[in-house]
Amino acid sequence: MPKITNTRGYAIGEVSRRTGVNIETVRYYERISLLPKPDRTAGGNRQYNEDQLKQLFFIKRARELGFSIREIKGLLAMAVNTEFTCAEVHEITTAHLTSVQEKIASLQRLEAALQTMAAECSRGDVPDCPIVDTLFEIGPHSQPAKGLKPV
Numbered sequence: 001m002p003k004i005t006n007t008r009g010y011a012i013g014e015v016s017r018r019t020g021v022n023i024e025t026v027r028y029y030e031r032i033s034l035l036p037k038p039d040r041t042a043g044g045n046r047q048y049n050e051d052q053l054k055q056l057f058f059i060k061r062a063r064e065l066g067f068s069i070r071e072i073k074g075l076l077a078m079a080v081n082t083e084f085t086c087a088e089v090h091e092i093t094t095a096h097l098t099s100v101q102e103k104i105a106s107l108q109r110l111e112a113a114l115q116t117m118a119a120e121c122s123r124g125d126v127p128d129c130p131i132v133d134t135l136f137e138i139g140p141h142s143q144p145a146k147g148l149k150p151v
Contacts, residue, residue, distance in 0.1 A: 008047065009038065009039065009047035009048050009049045009052075010047065010048040010049075010052075010053060011045060011046065011047070011048075012026055012027075012045075012046045012048070015048045015052075015053060015056060018053065019053070019056045019057055019060055020060065021056055021059075021060050026056065029056070029059060032069065033073075034059060034069060034072060034073055034076070035052060035055055035056060035059065036052060036055070038052055055076060055080070058072075058075075058076060058079070059072055059076065062075060062076075065096075066096065066100060067096055071092060071096060074092065075089065075092060117130070117131045117134050118131070120134075
């Protein structure tokens with residue numbers, strides 16, 4: 001439970017402006033315990049300290065790099081408690097990099113498939129369309145939509 005404080009920290013609006021993180025996102029990070037709950041004024045207003053501001057910058061940058069909330073919790077816990085080695089952080093980062101590379105490869109396959117489909121299309125004004133035909137094809141991983149038959 002946050003304590004009541006008379007010291008002035010950063011209000012949530014100021015934290016949002018400084019970090020570029022939406023106010024609702026800041027509250028969400030508190031709810032899921034990614035960001036520690038700030039102290040409150042007697043009037044109930046959140047008052048973030050410098051460490052919490054830095055943690056929010058950390059979270060934002062990690063999210064921009066595509067780390068999951070779970071990964072960020074782990075990284076942040078290690079960093080805040082200074083109970084980590086560079087090798088541990090490297091391991092988490094390289095695992096994330098591998099995941100990103102797999103997603104890129106998958107997106108490149110998707111791009112090639114869409115380019116092939118688009119290239120086969122004559123863009124005519126008749127209902128005969130190779131793109132639609134391709135979408136209706138039955139392959140090893142697909143089933144036709146229920147009740148629909150290829151045209």
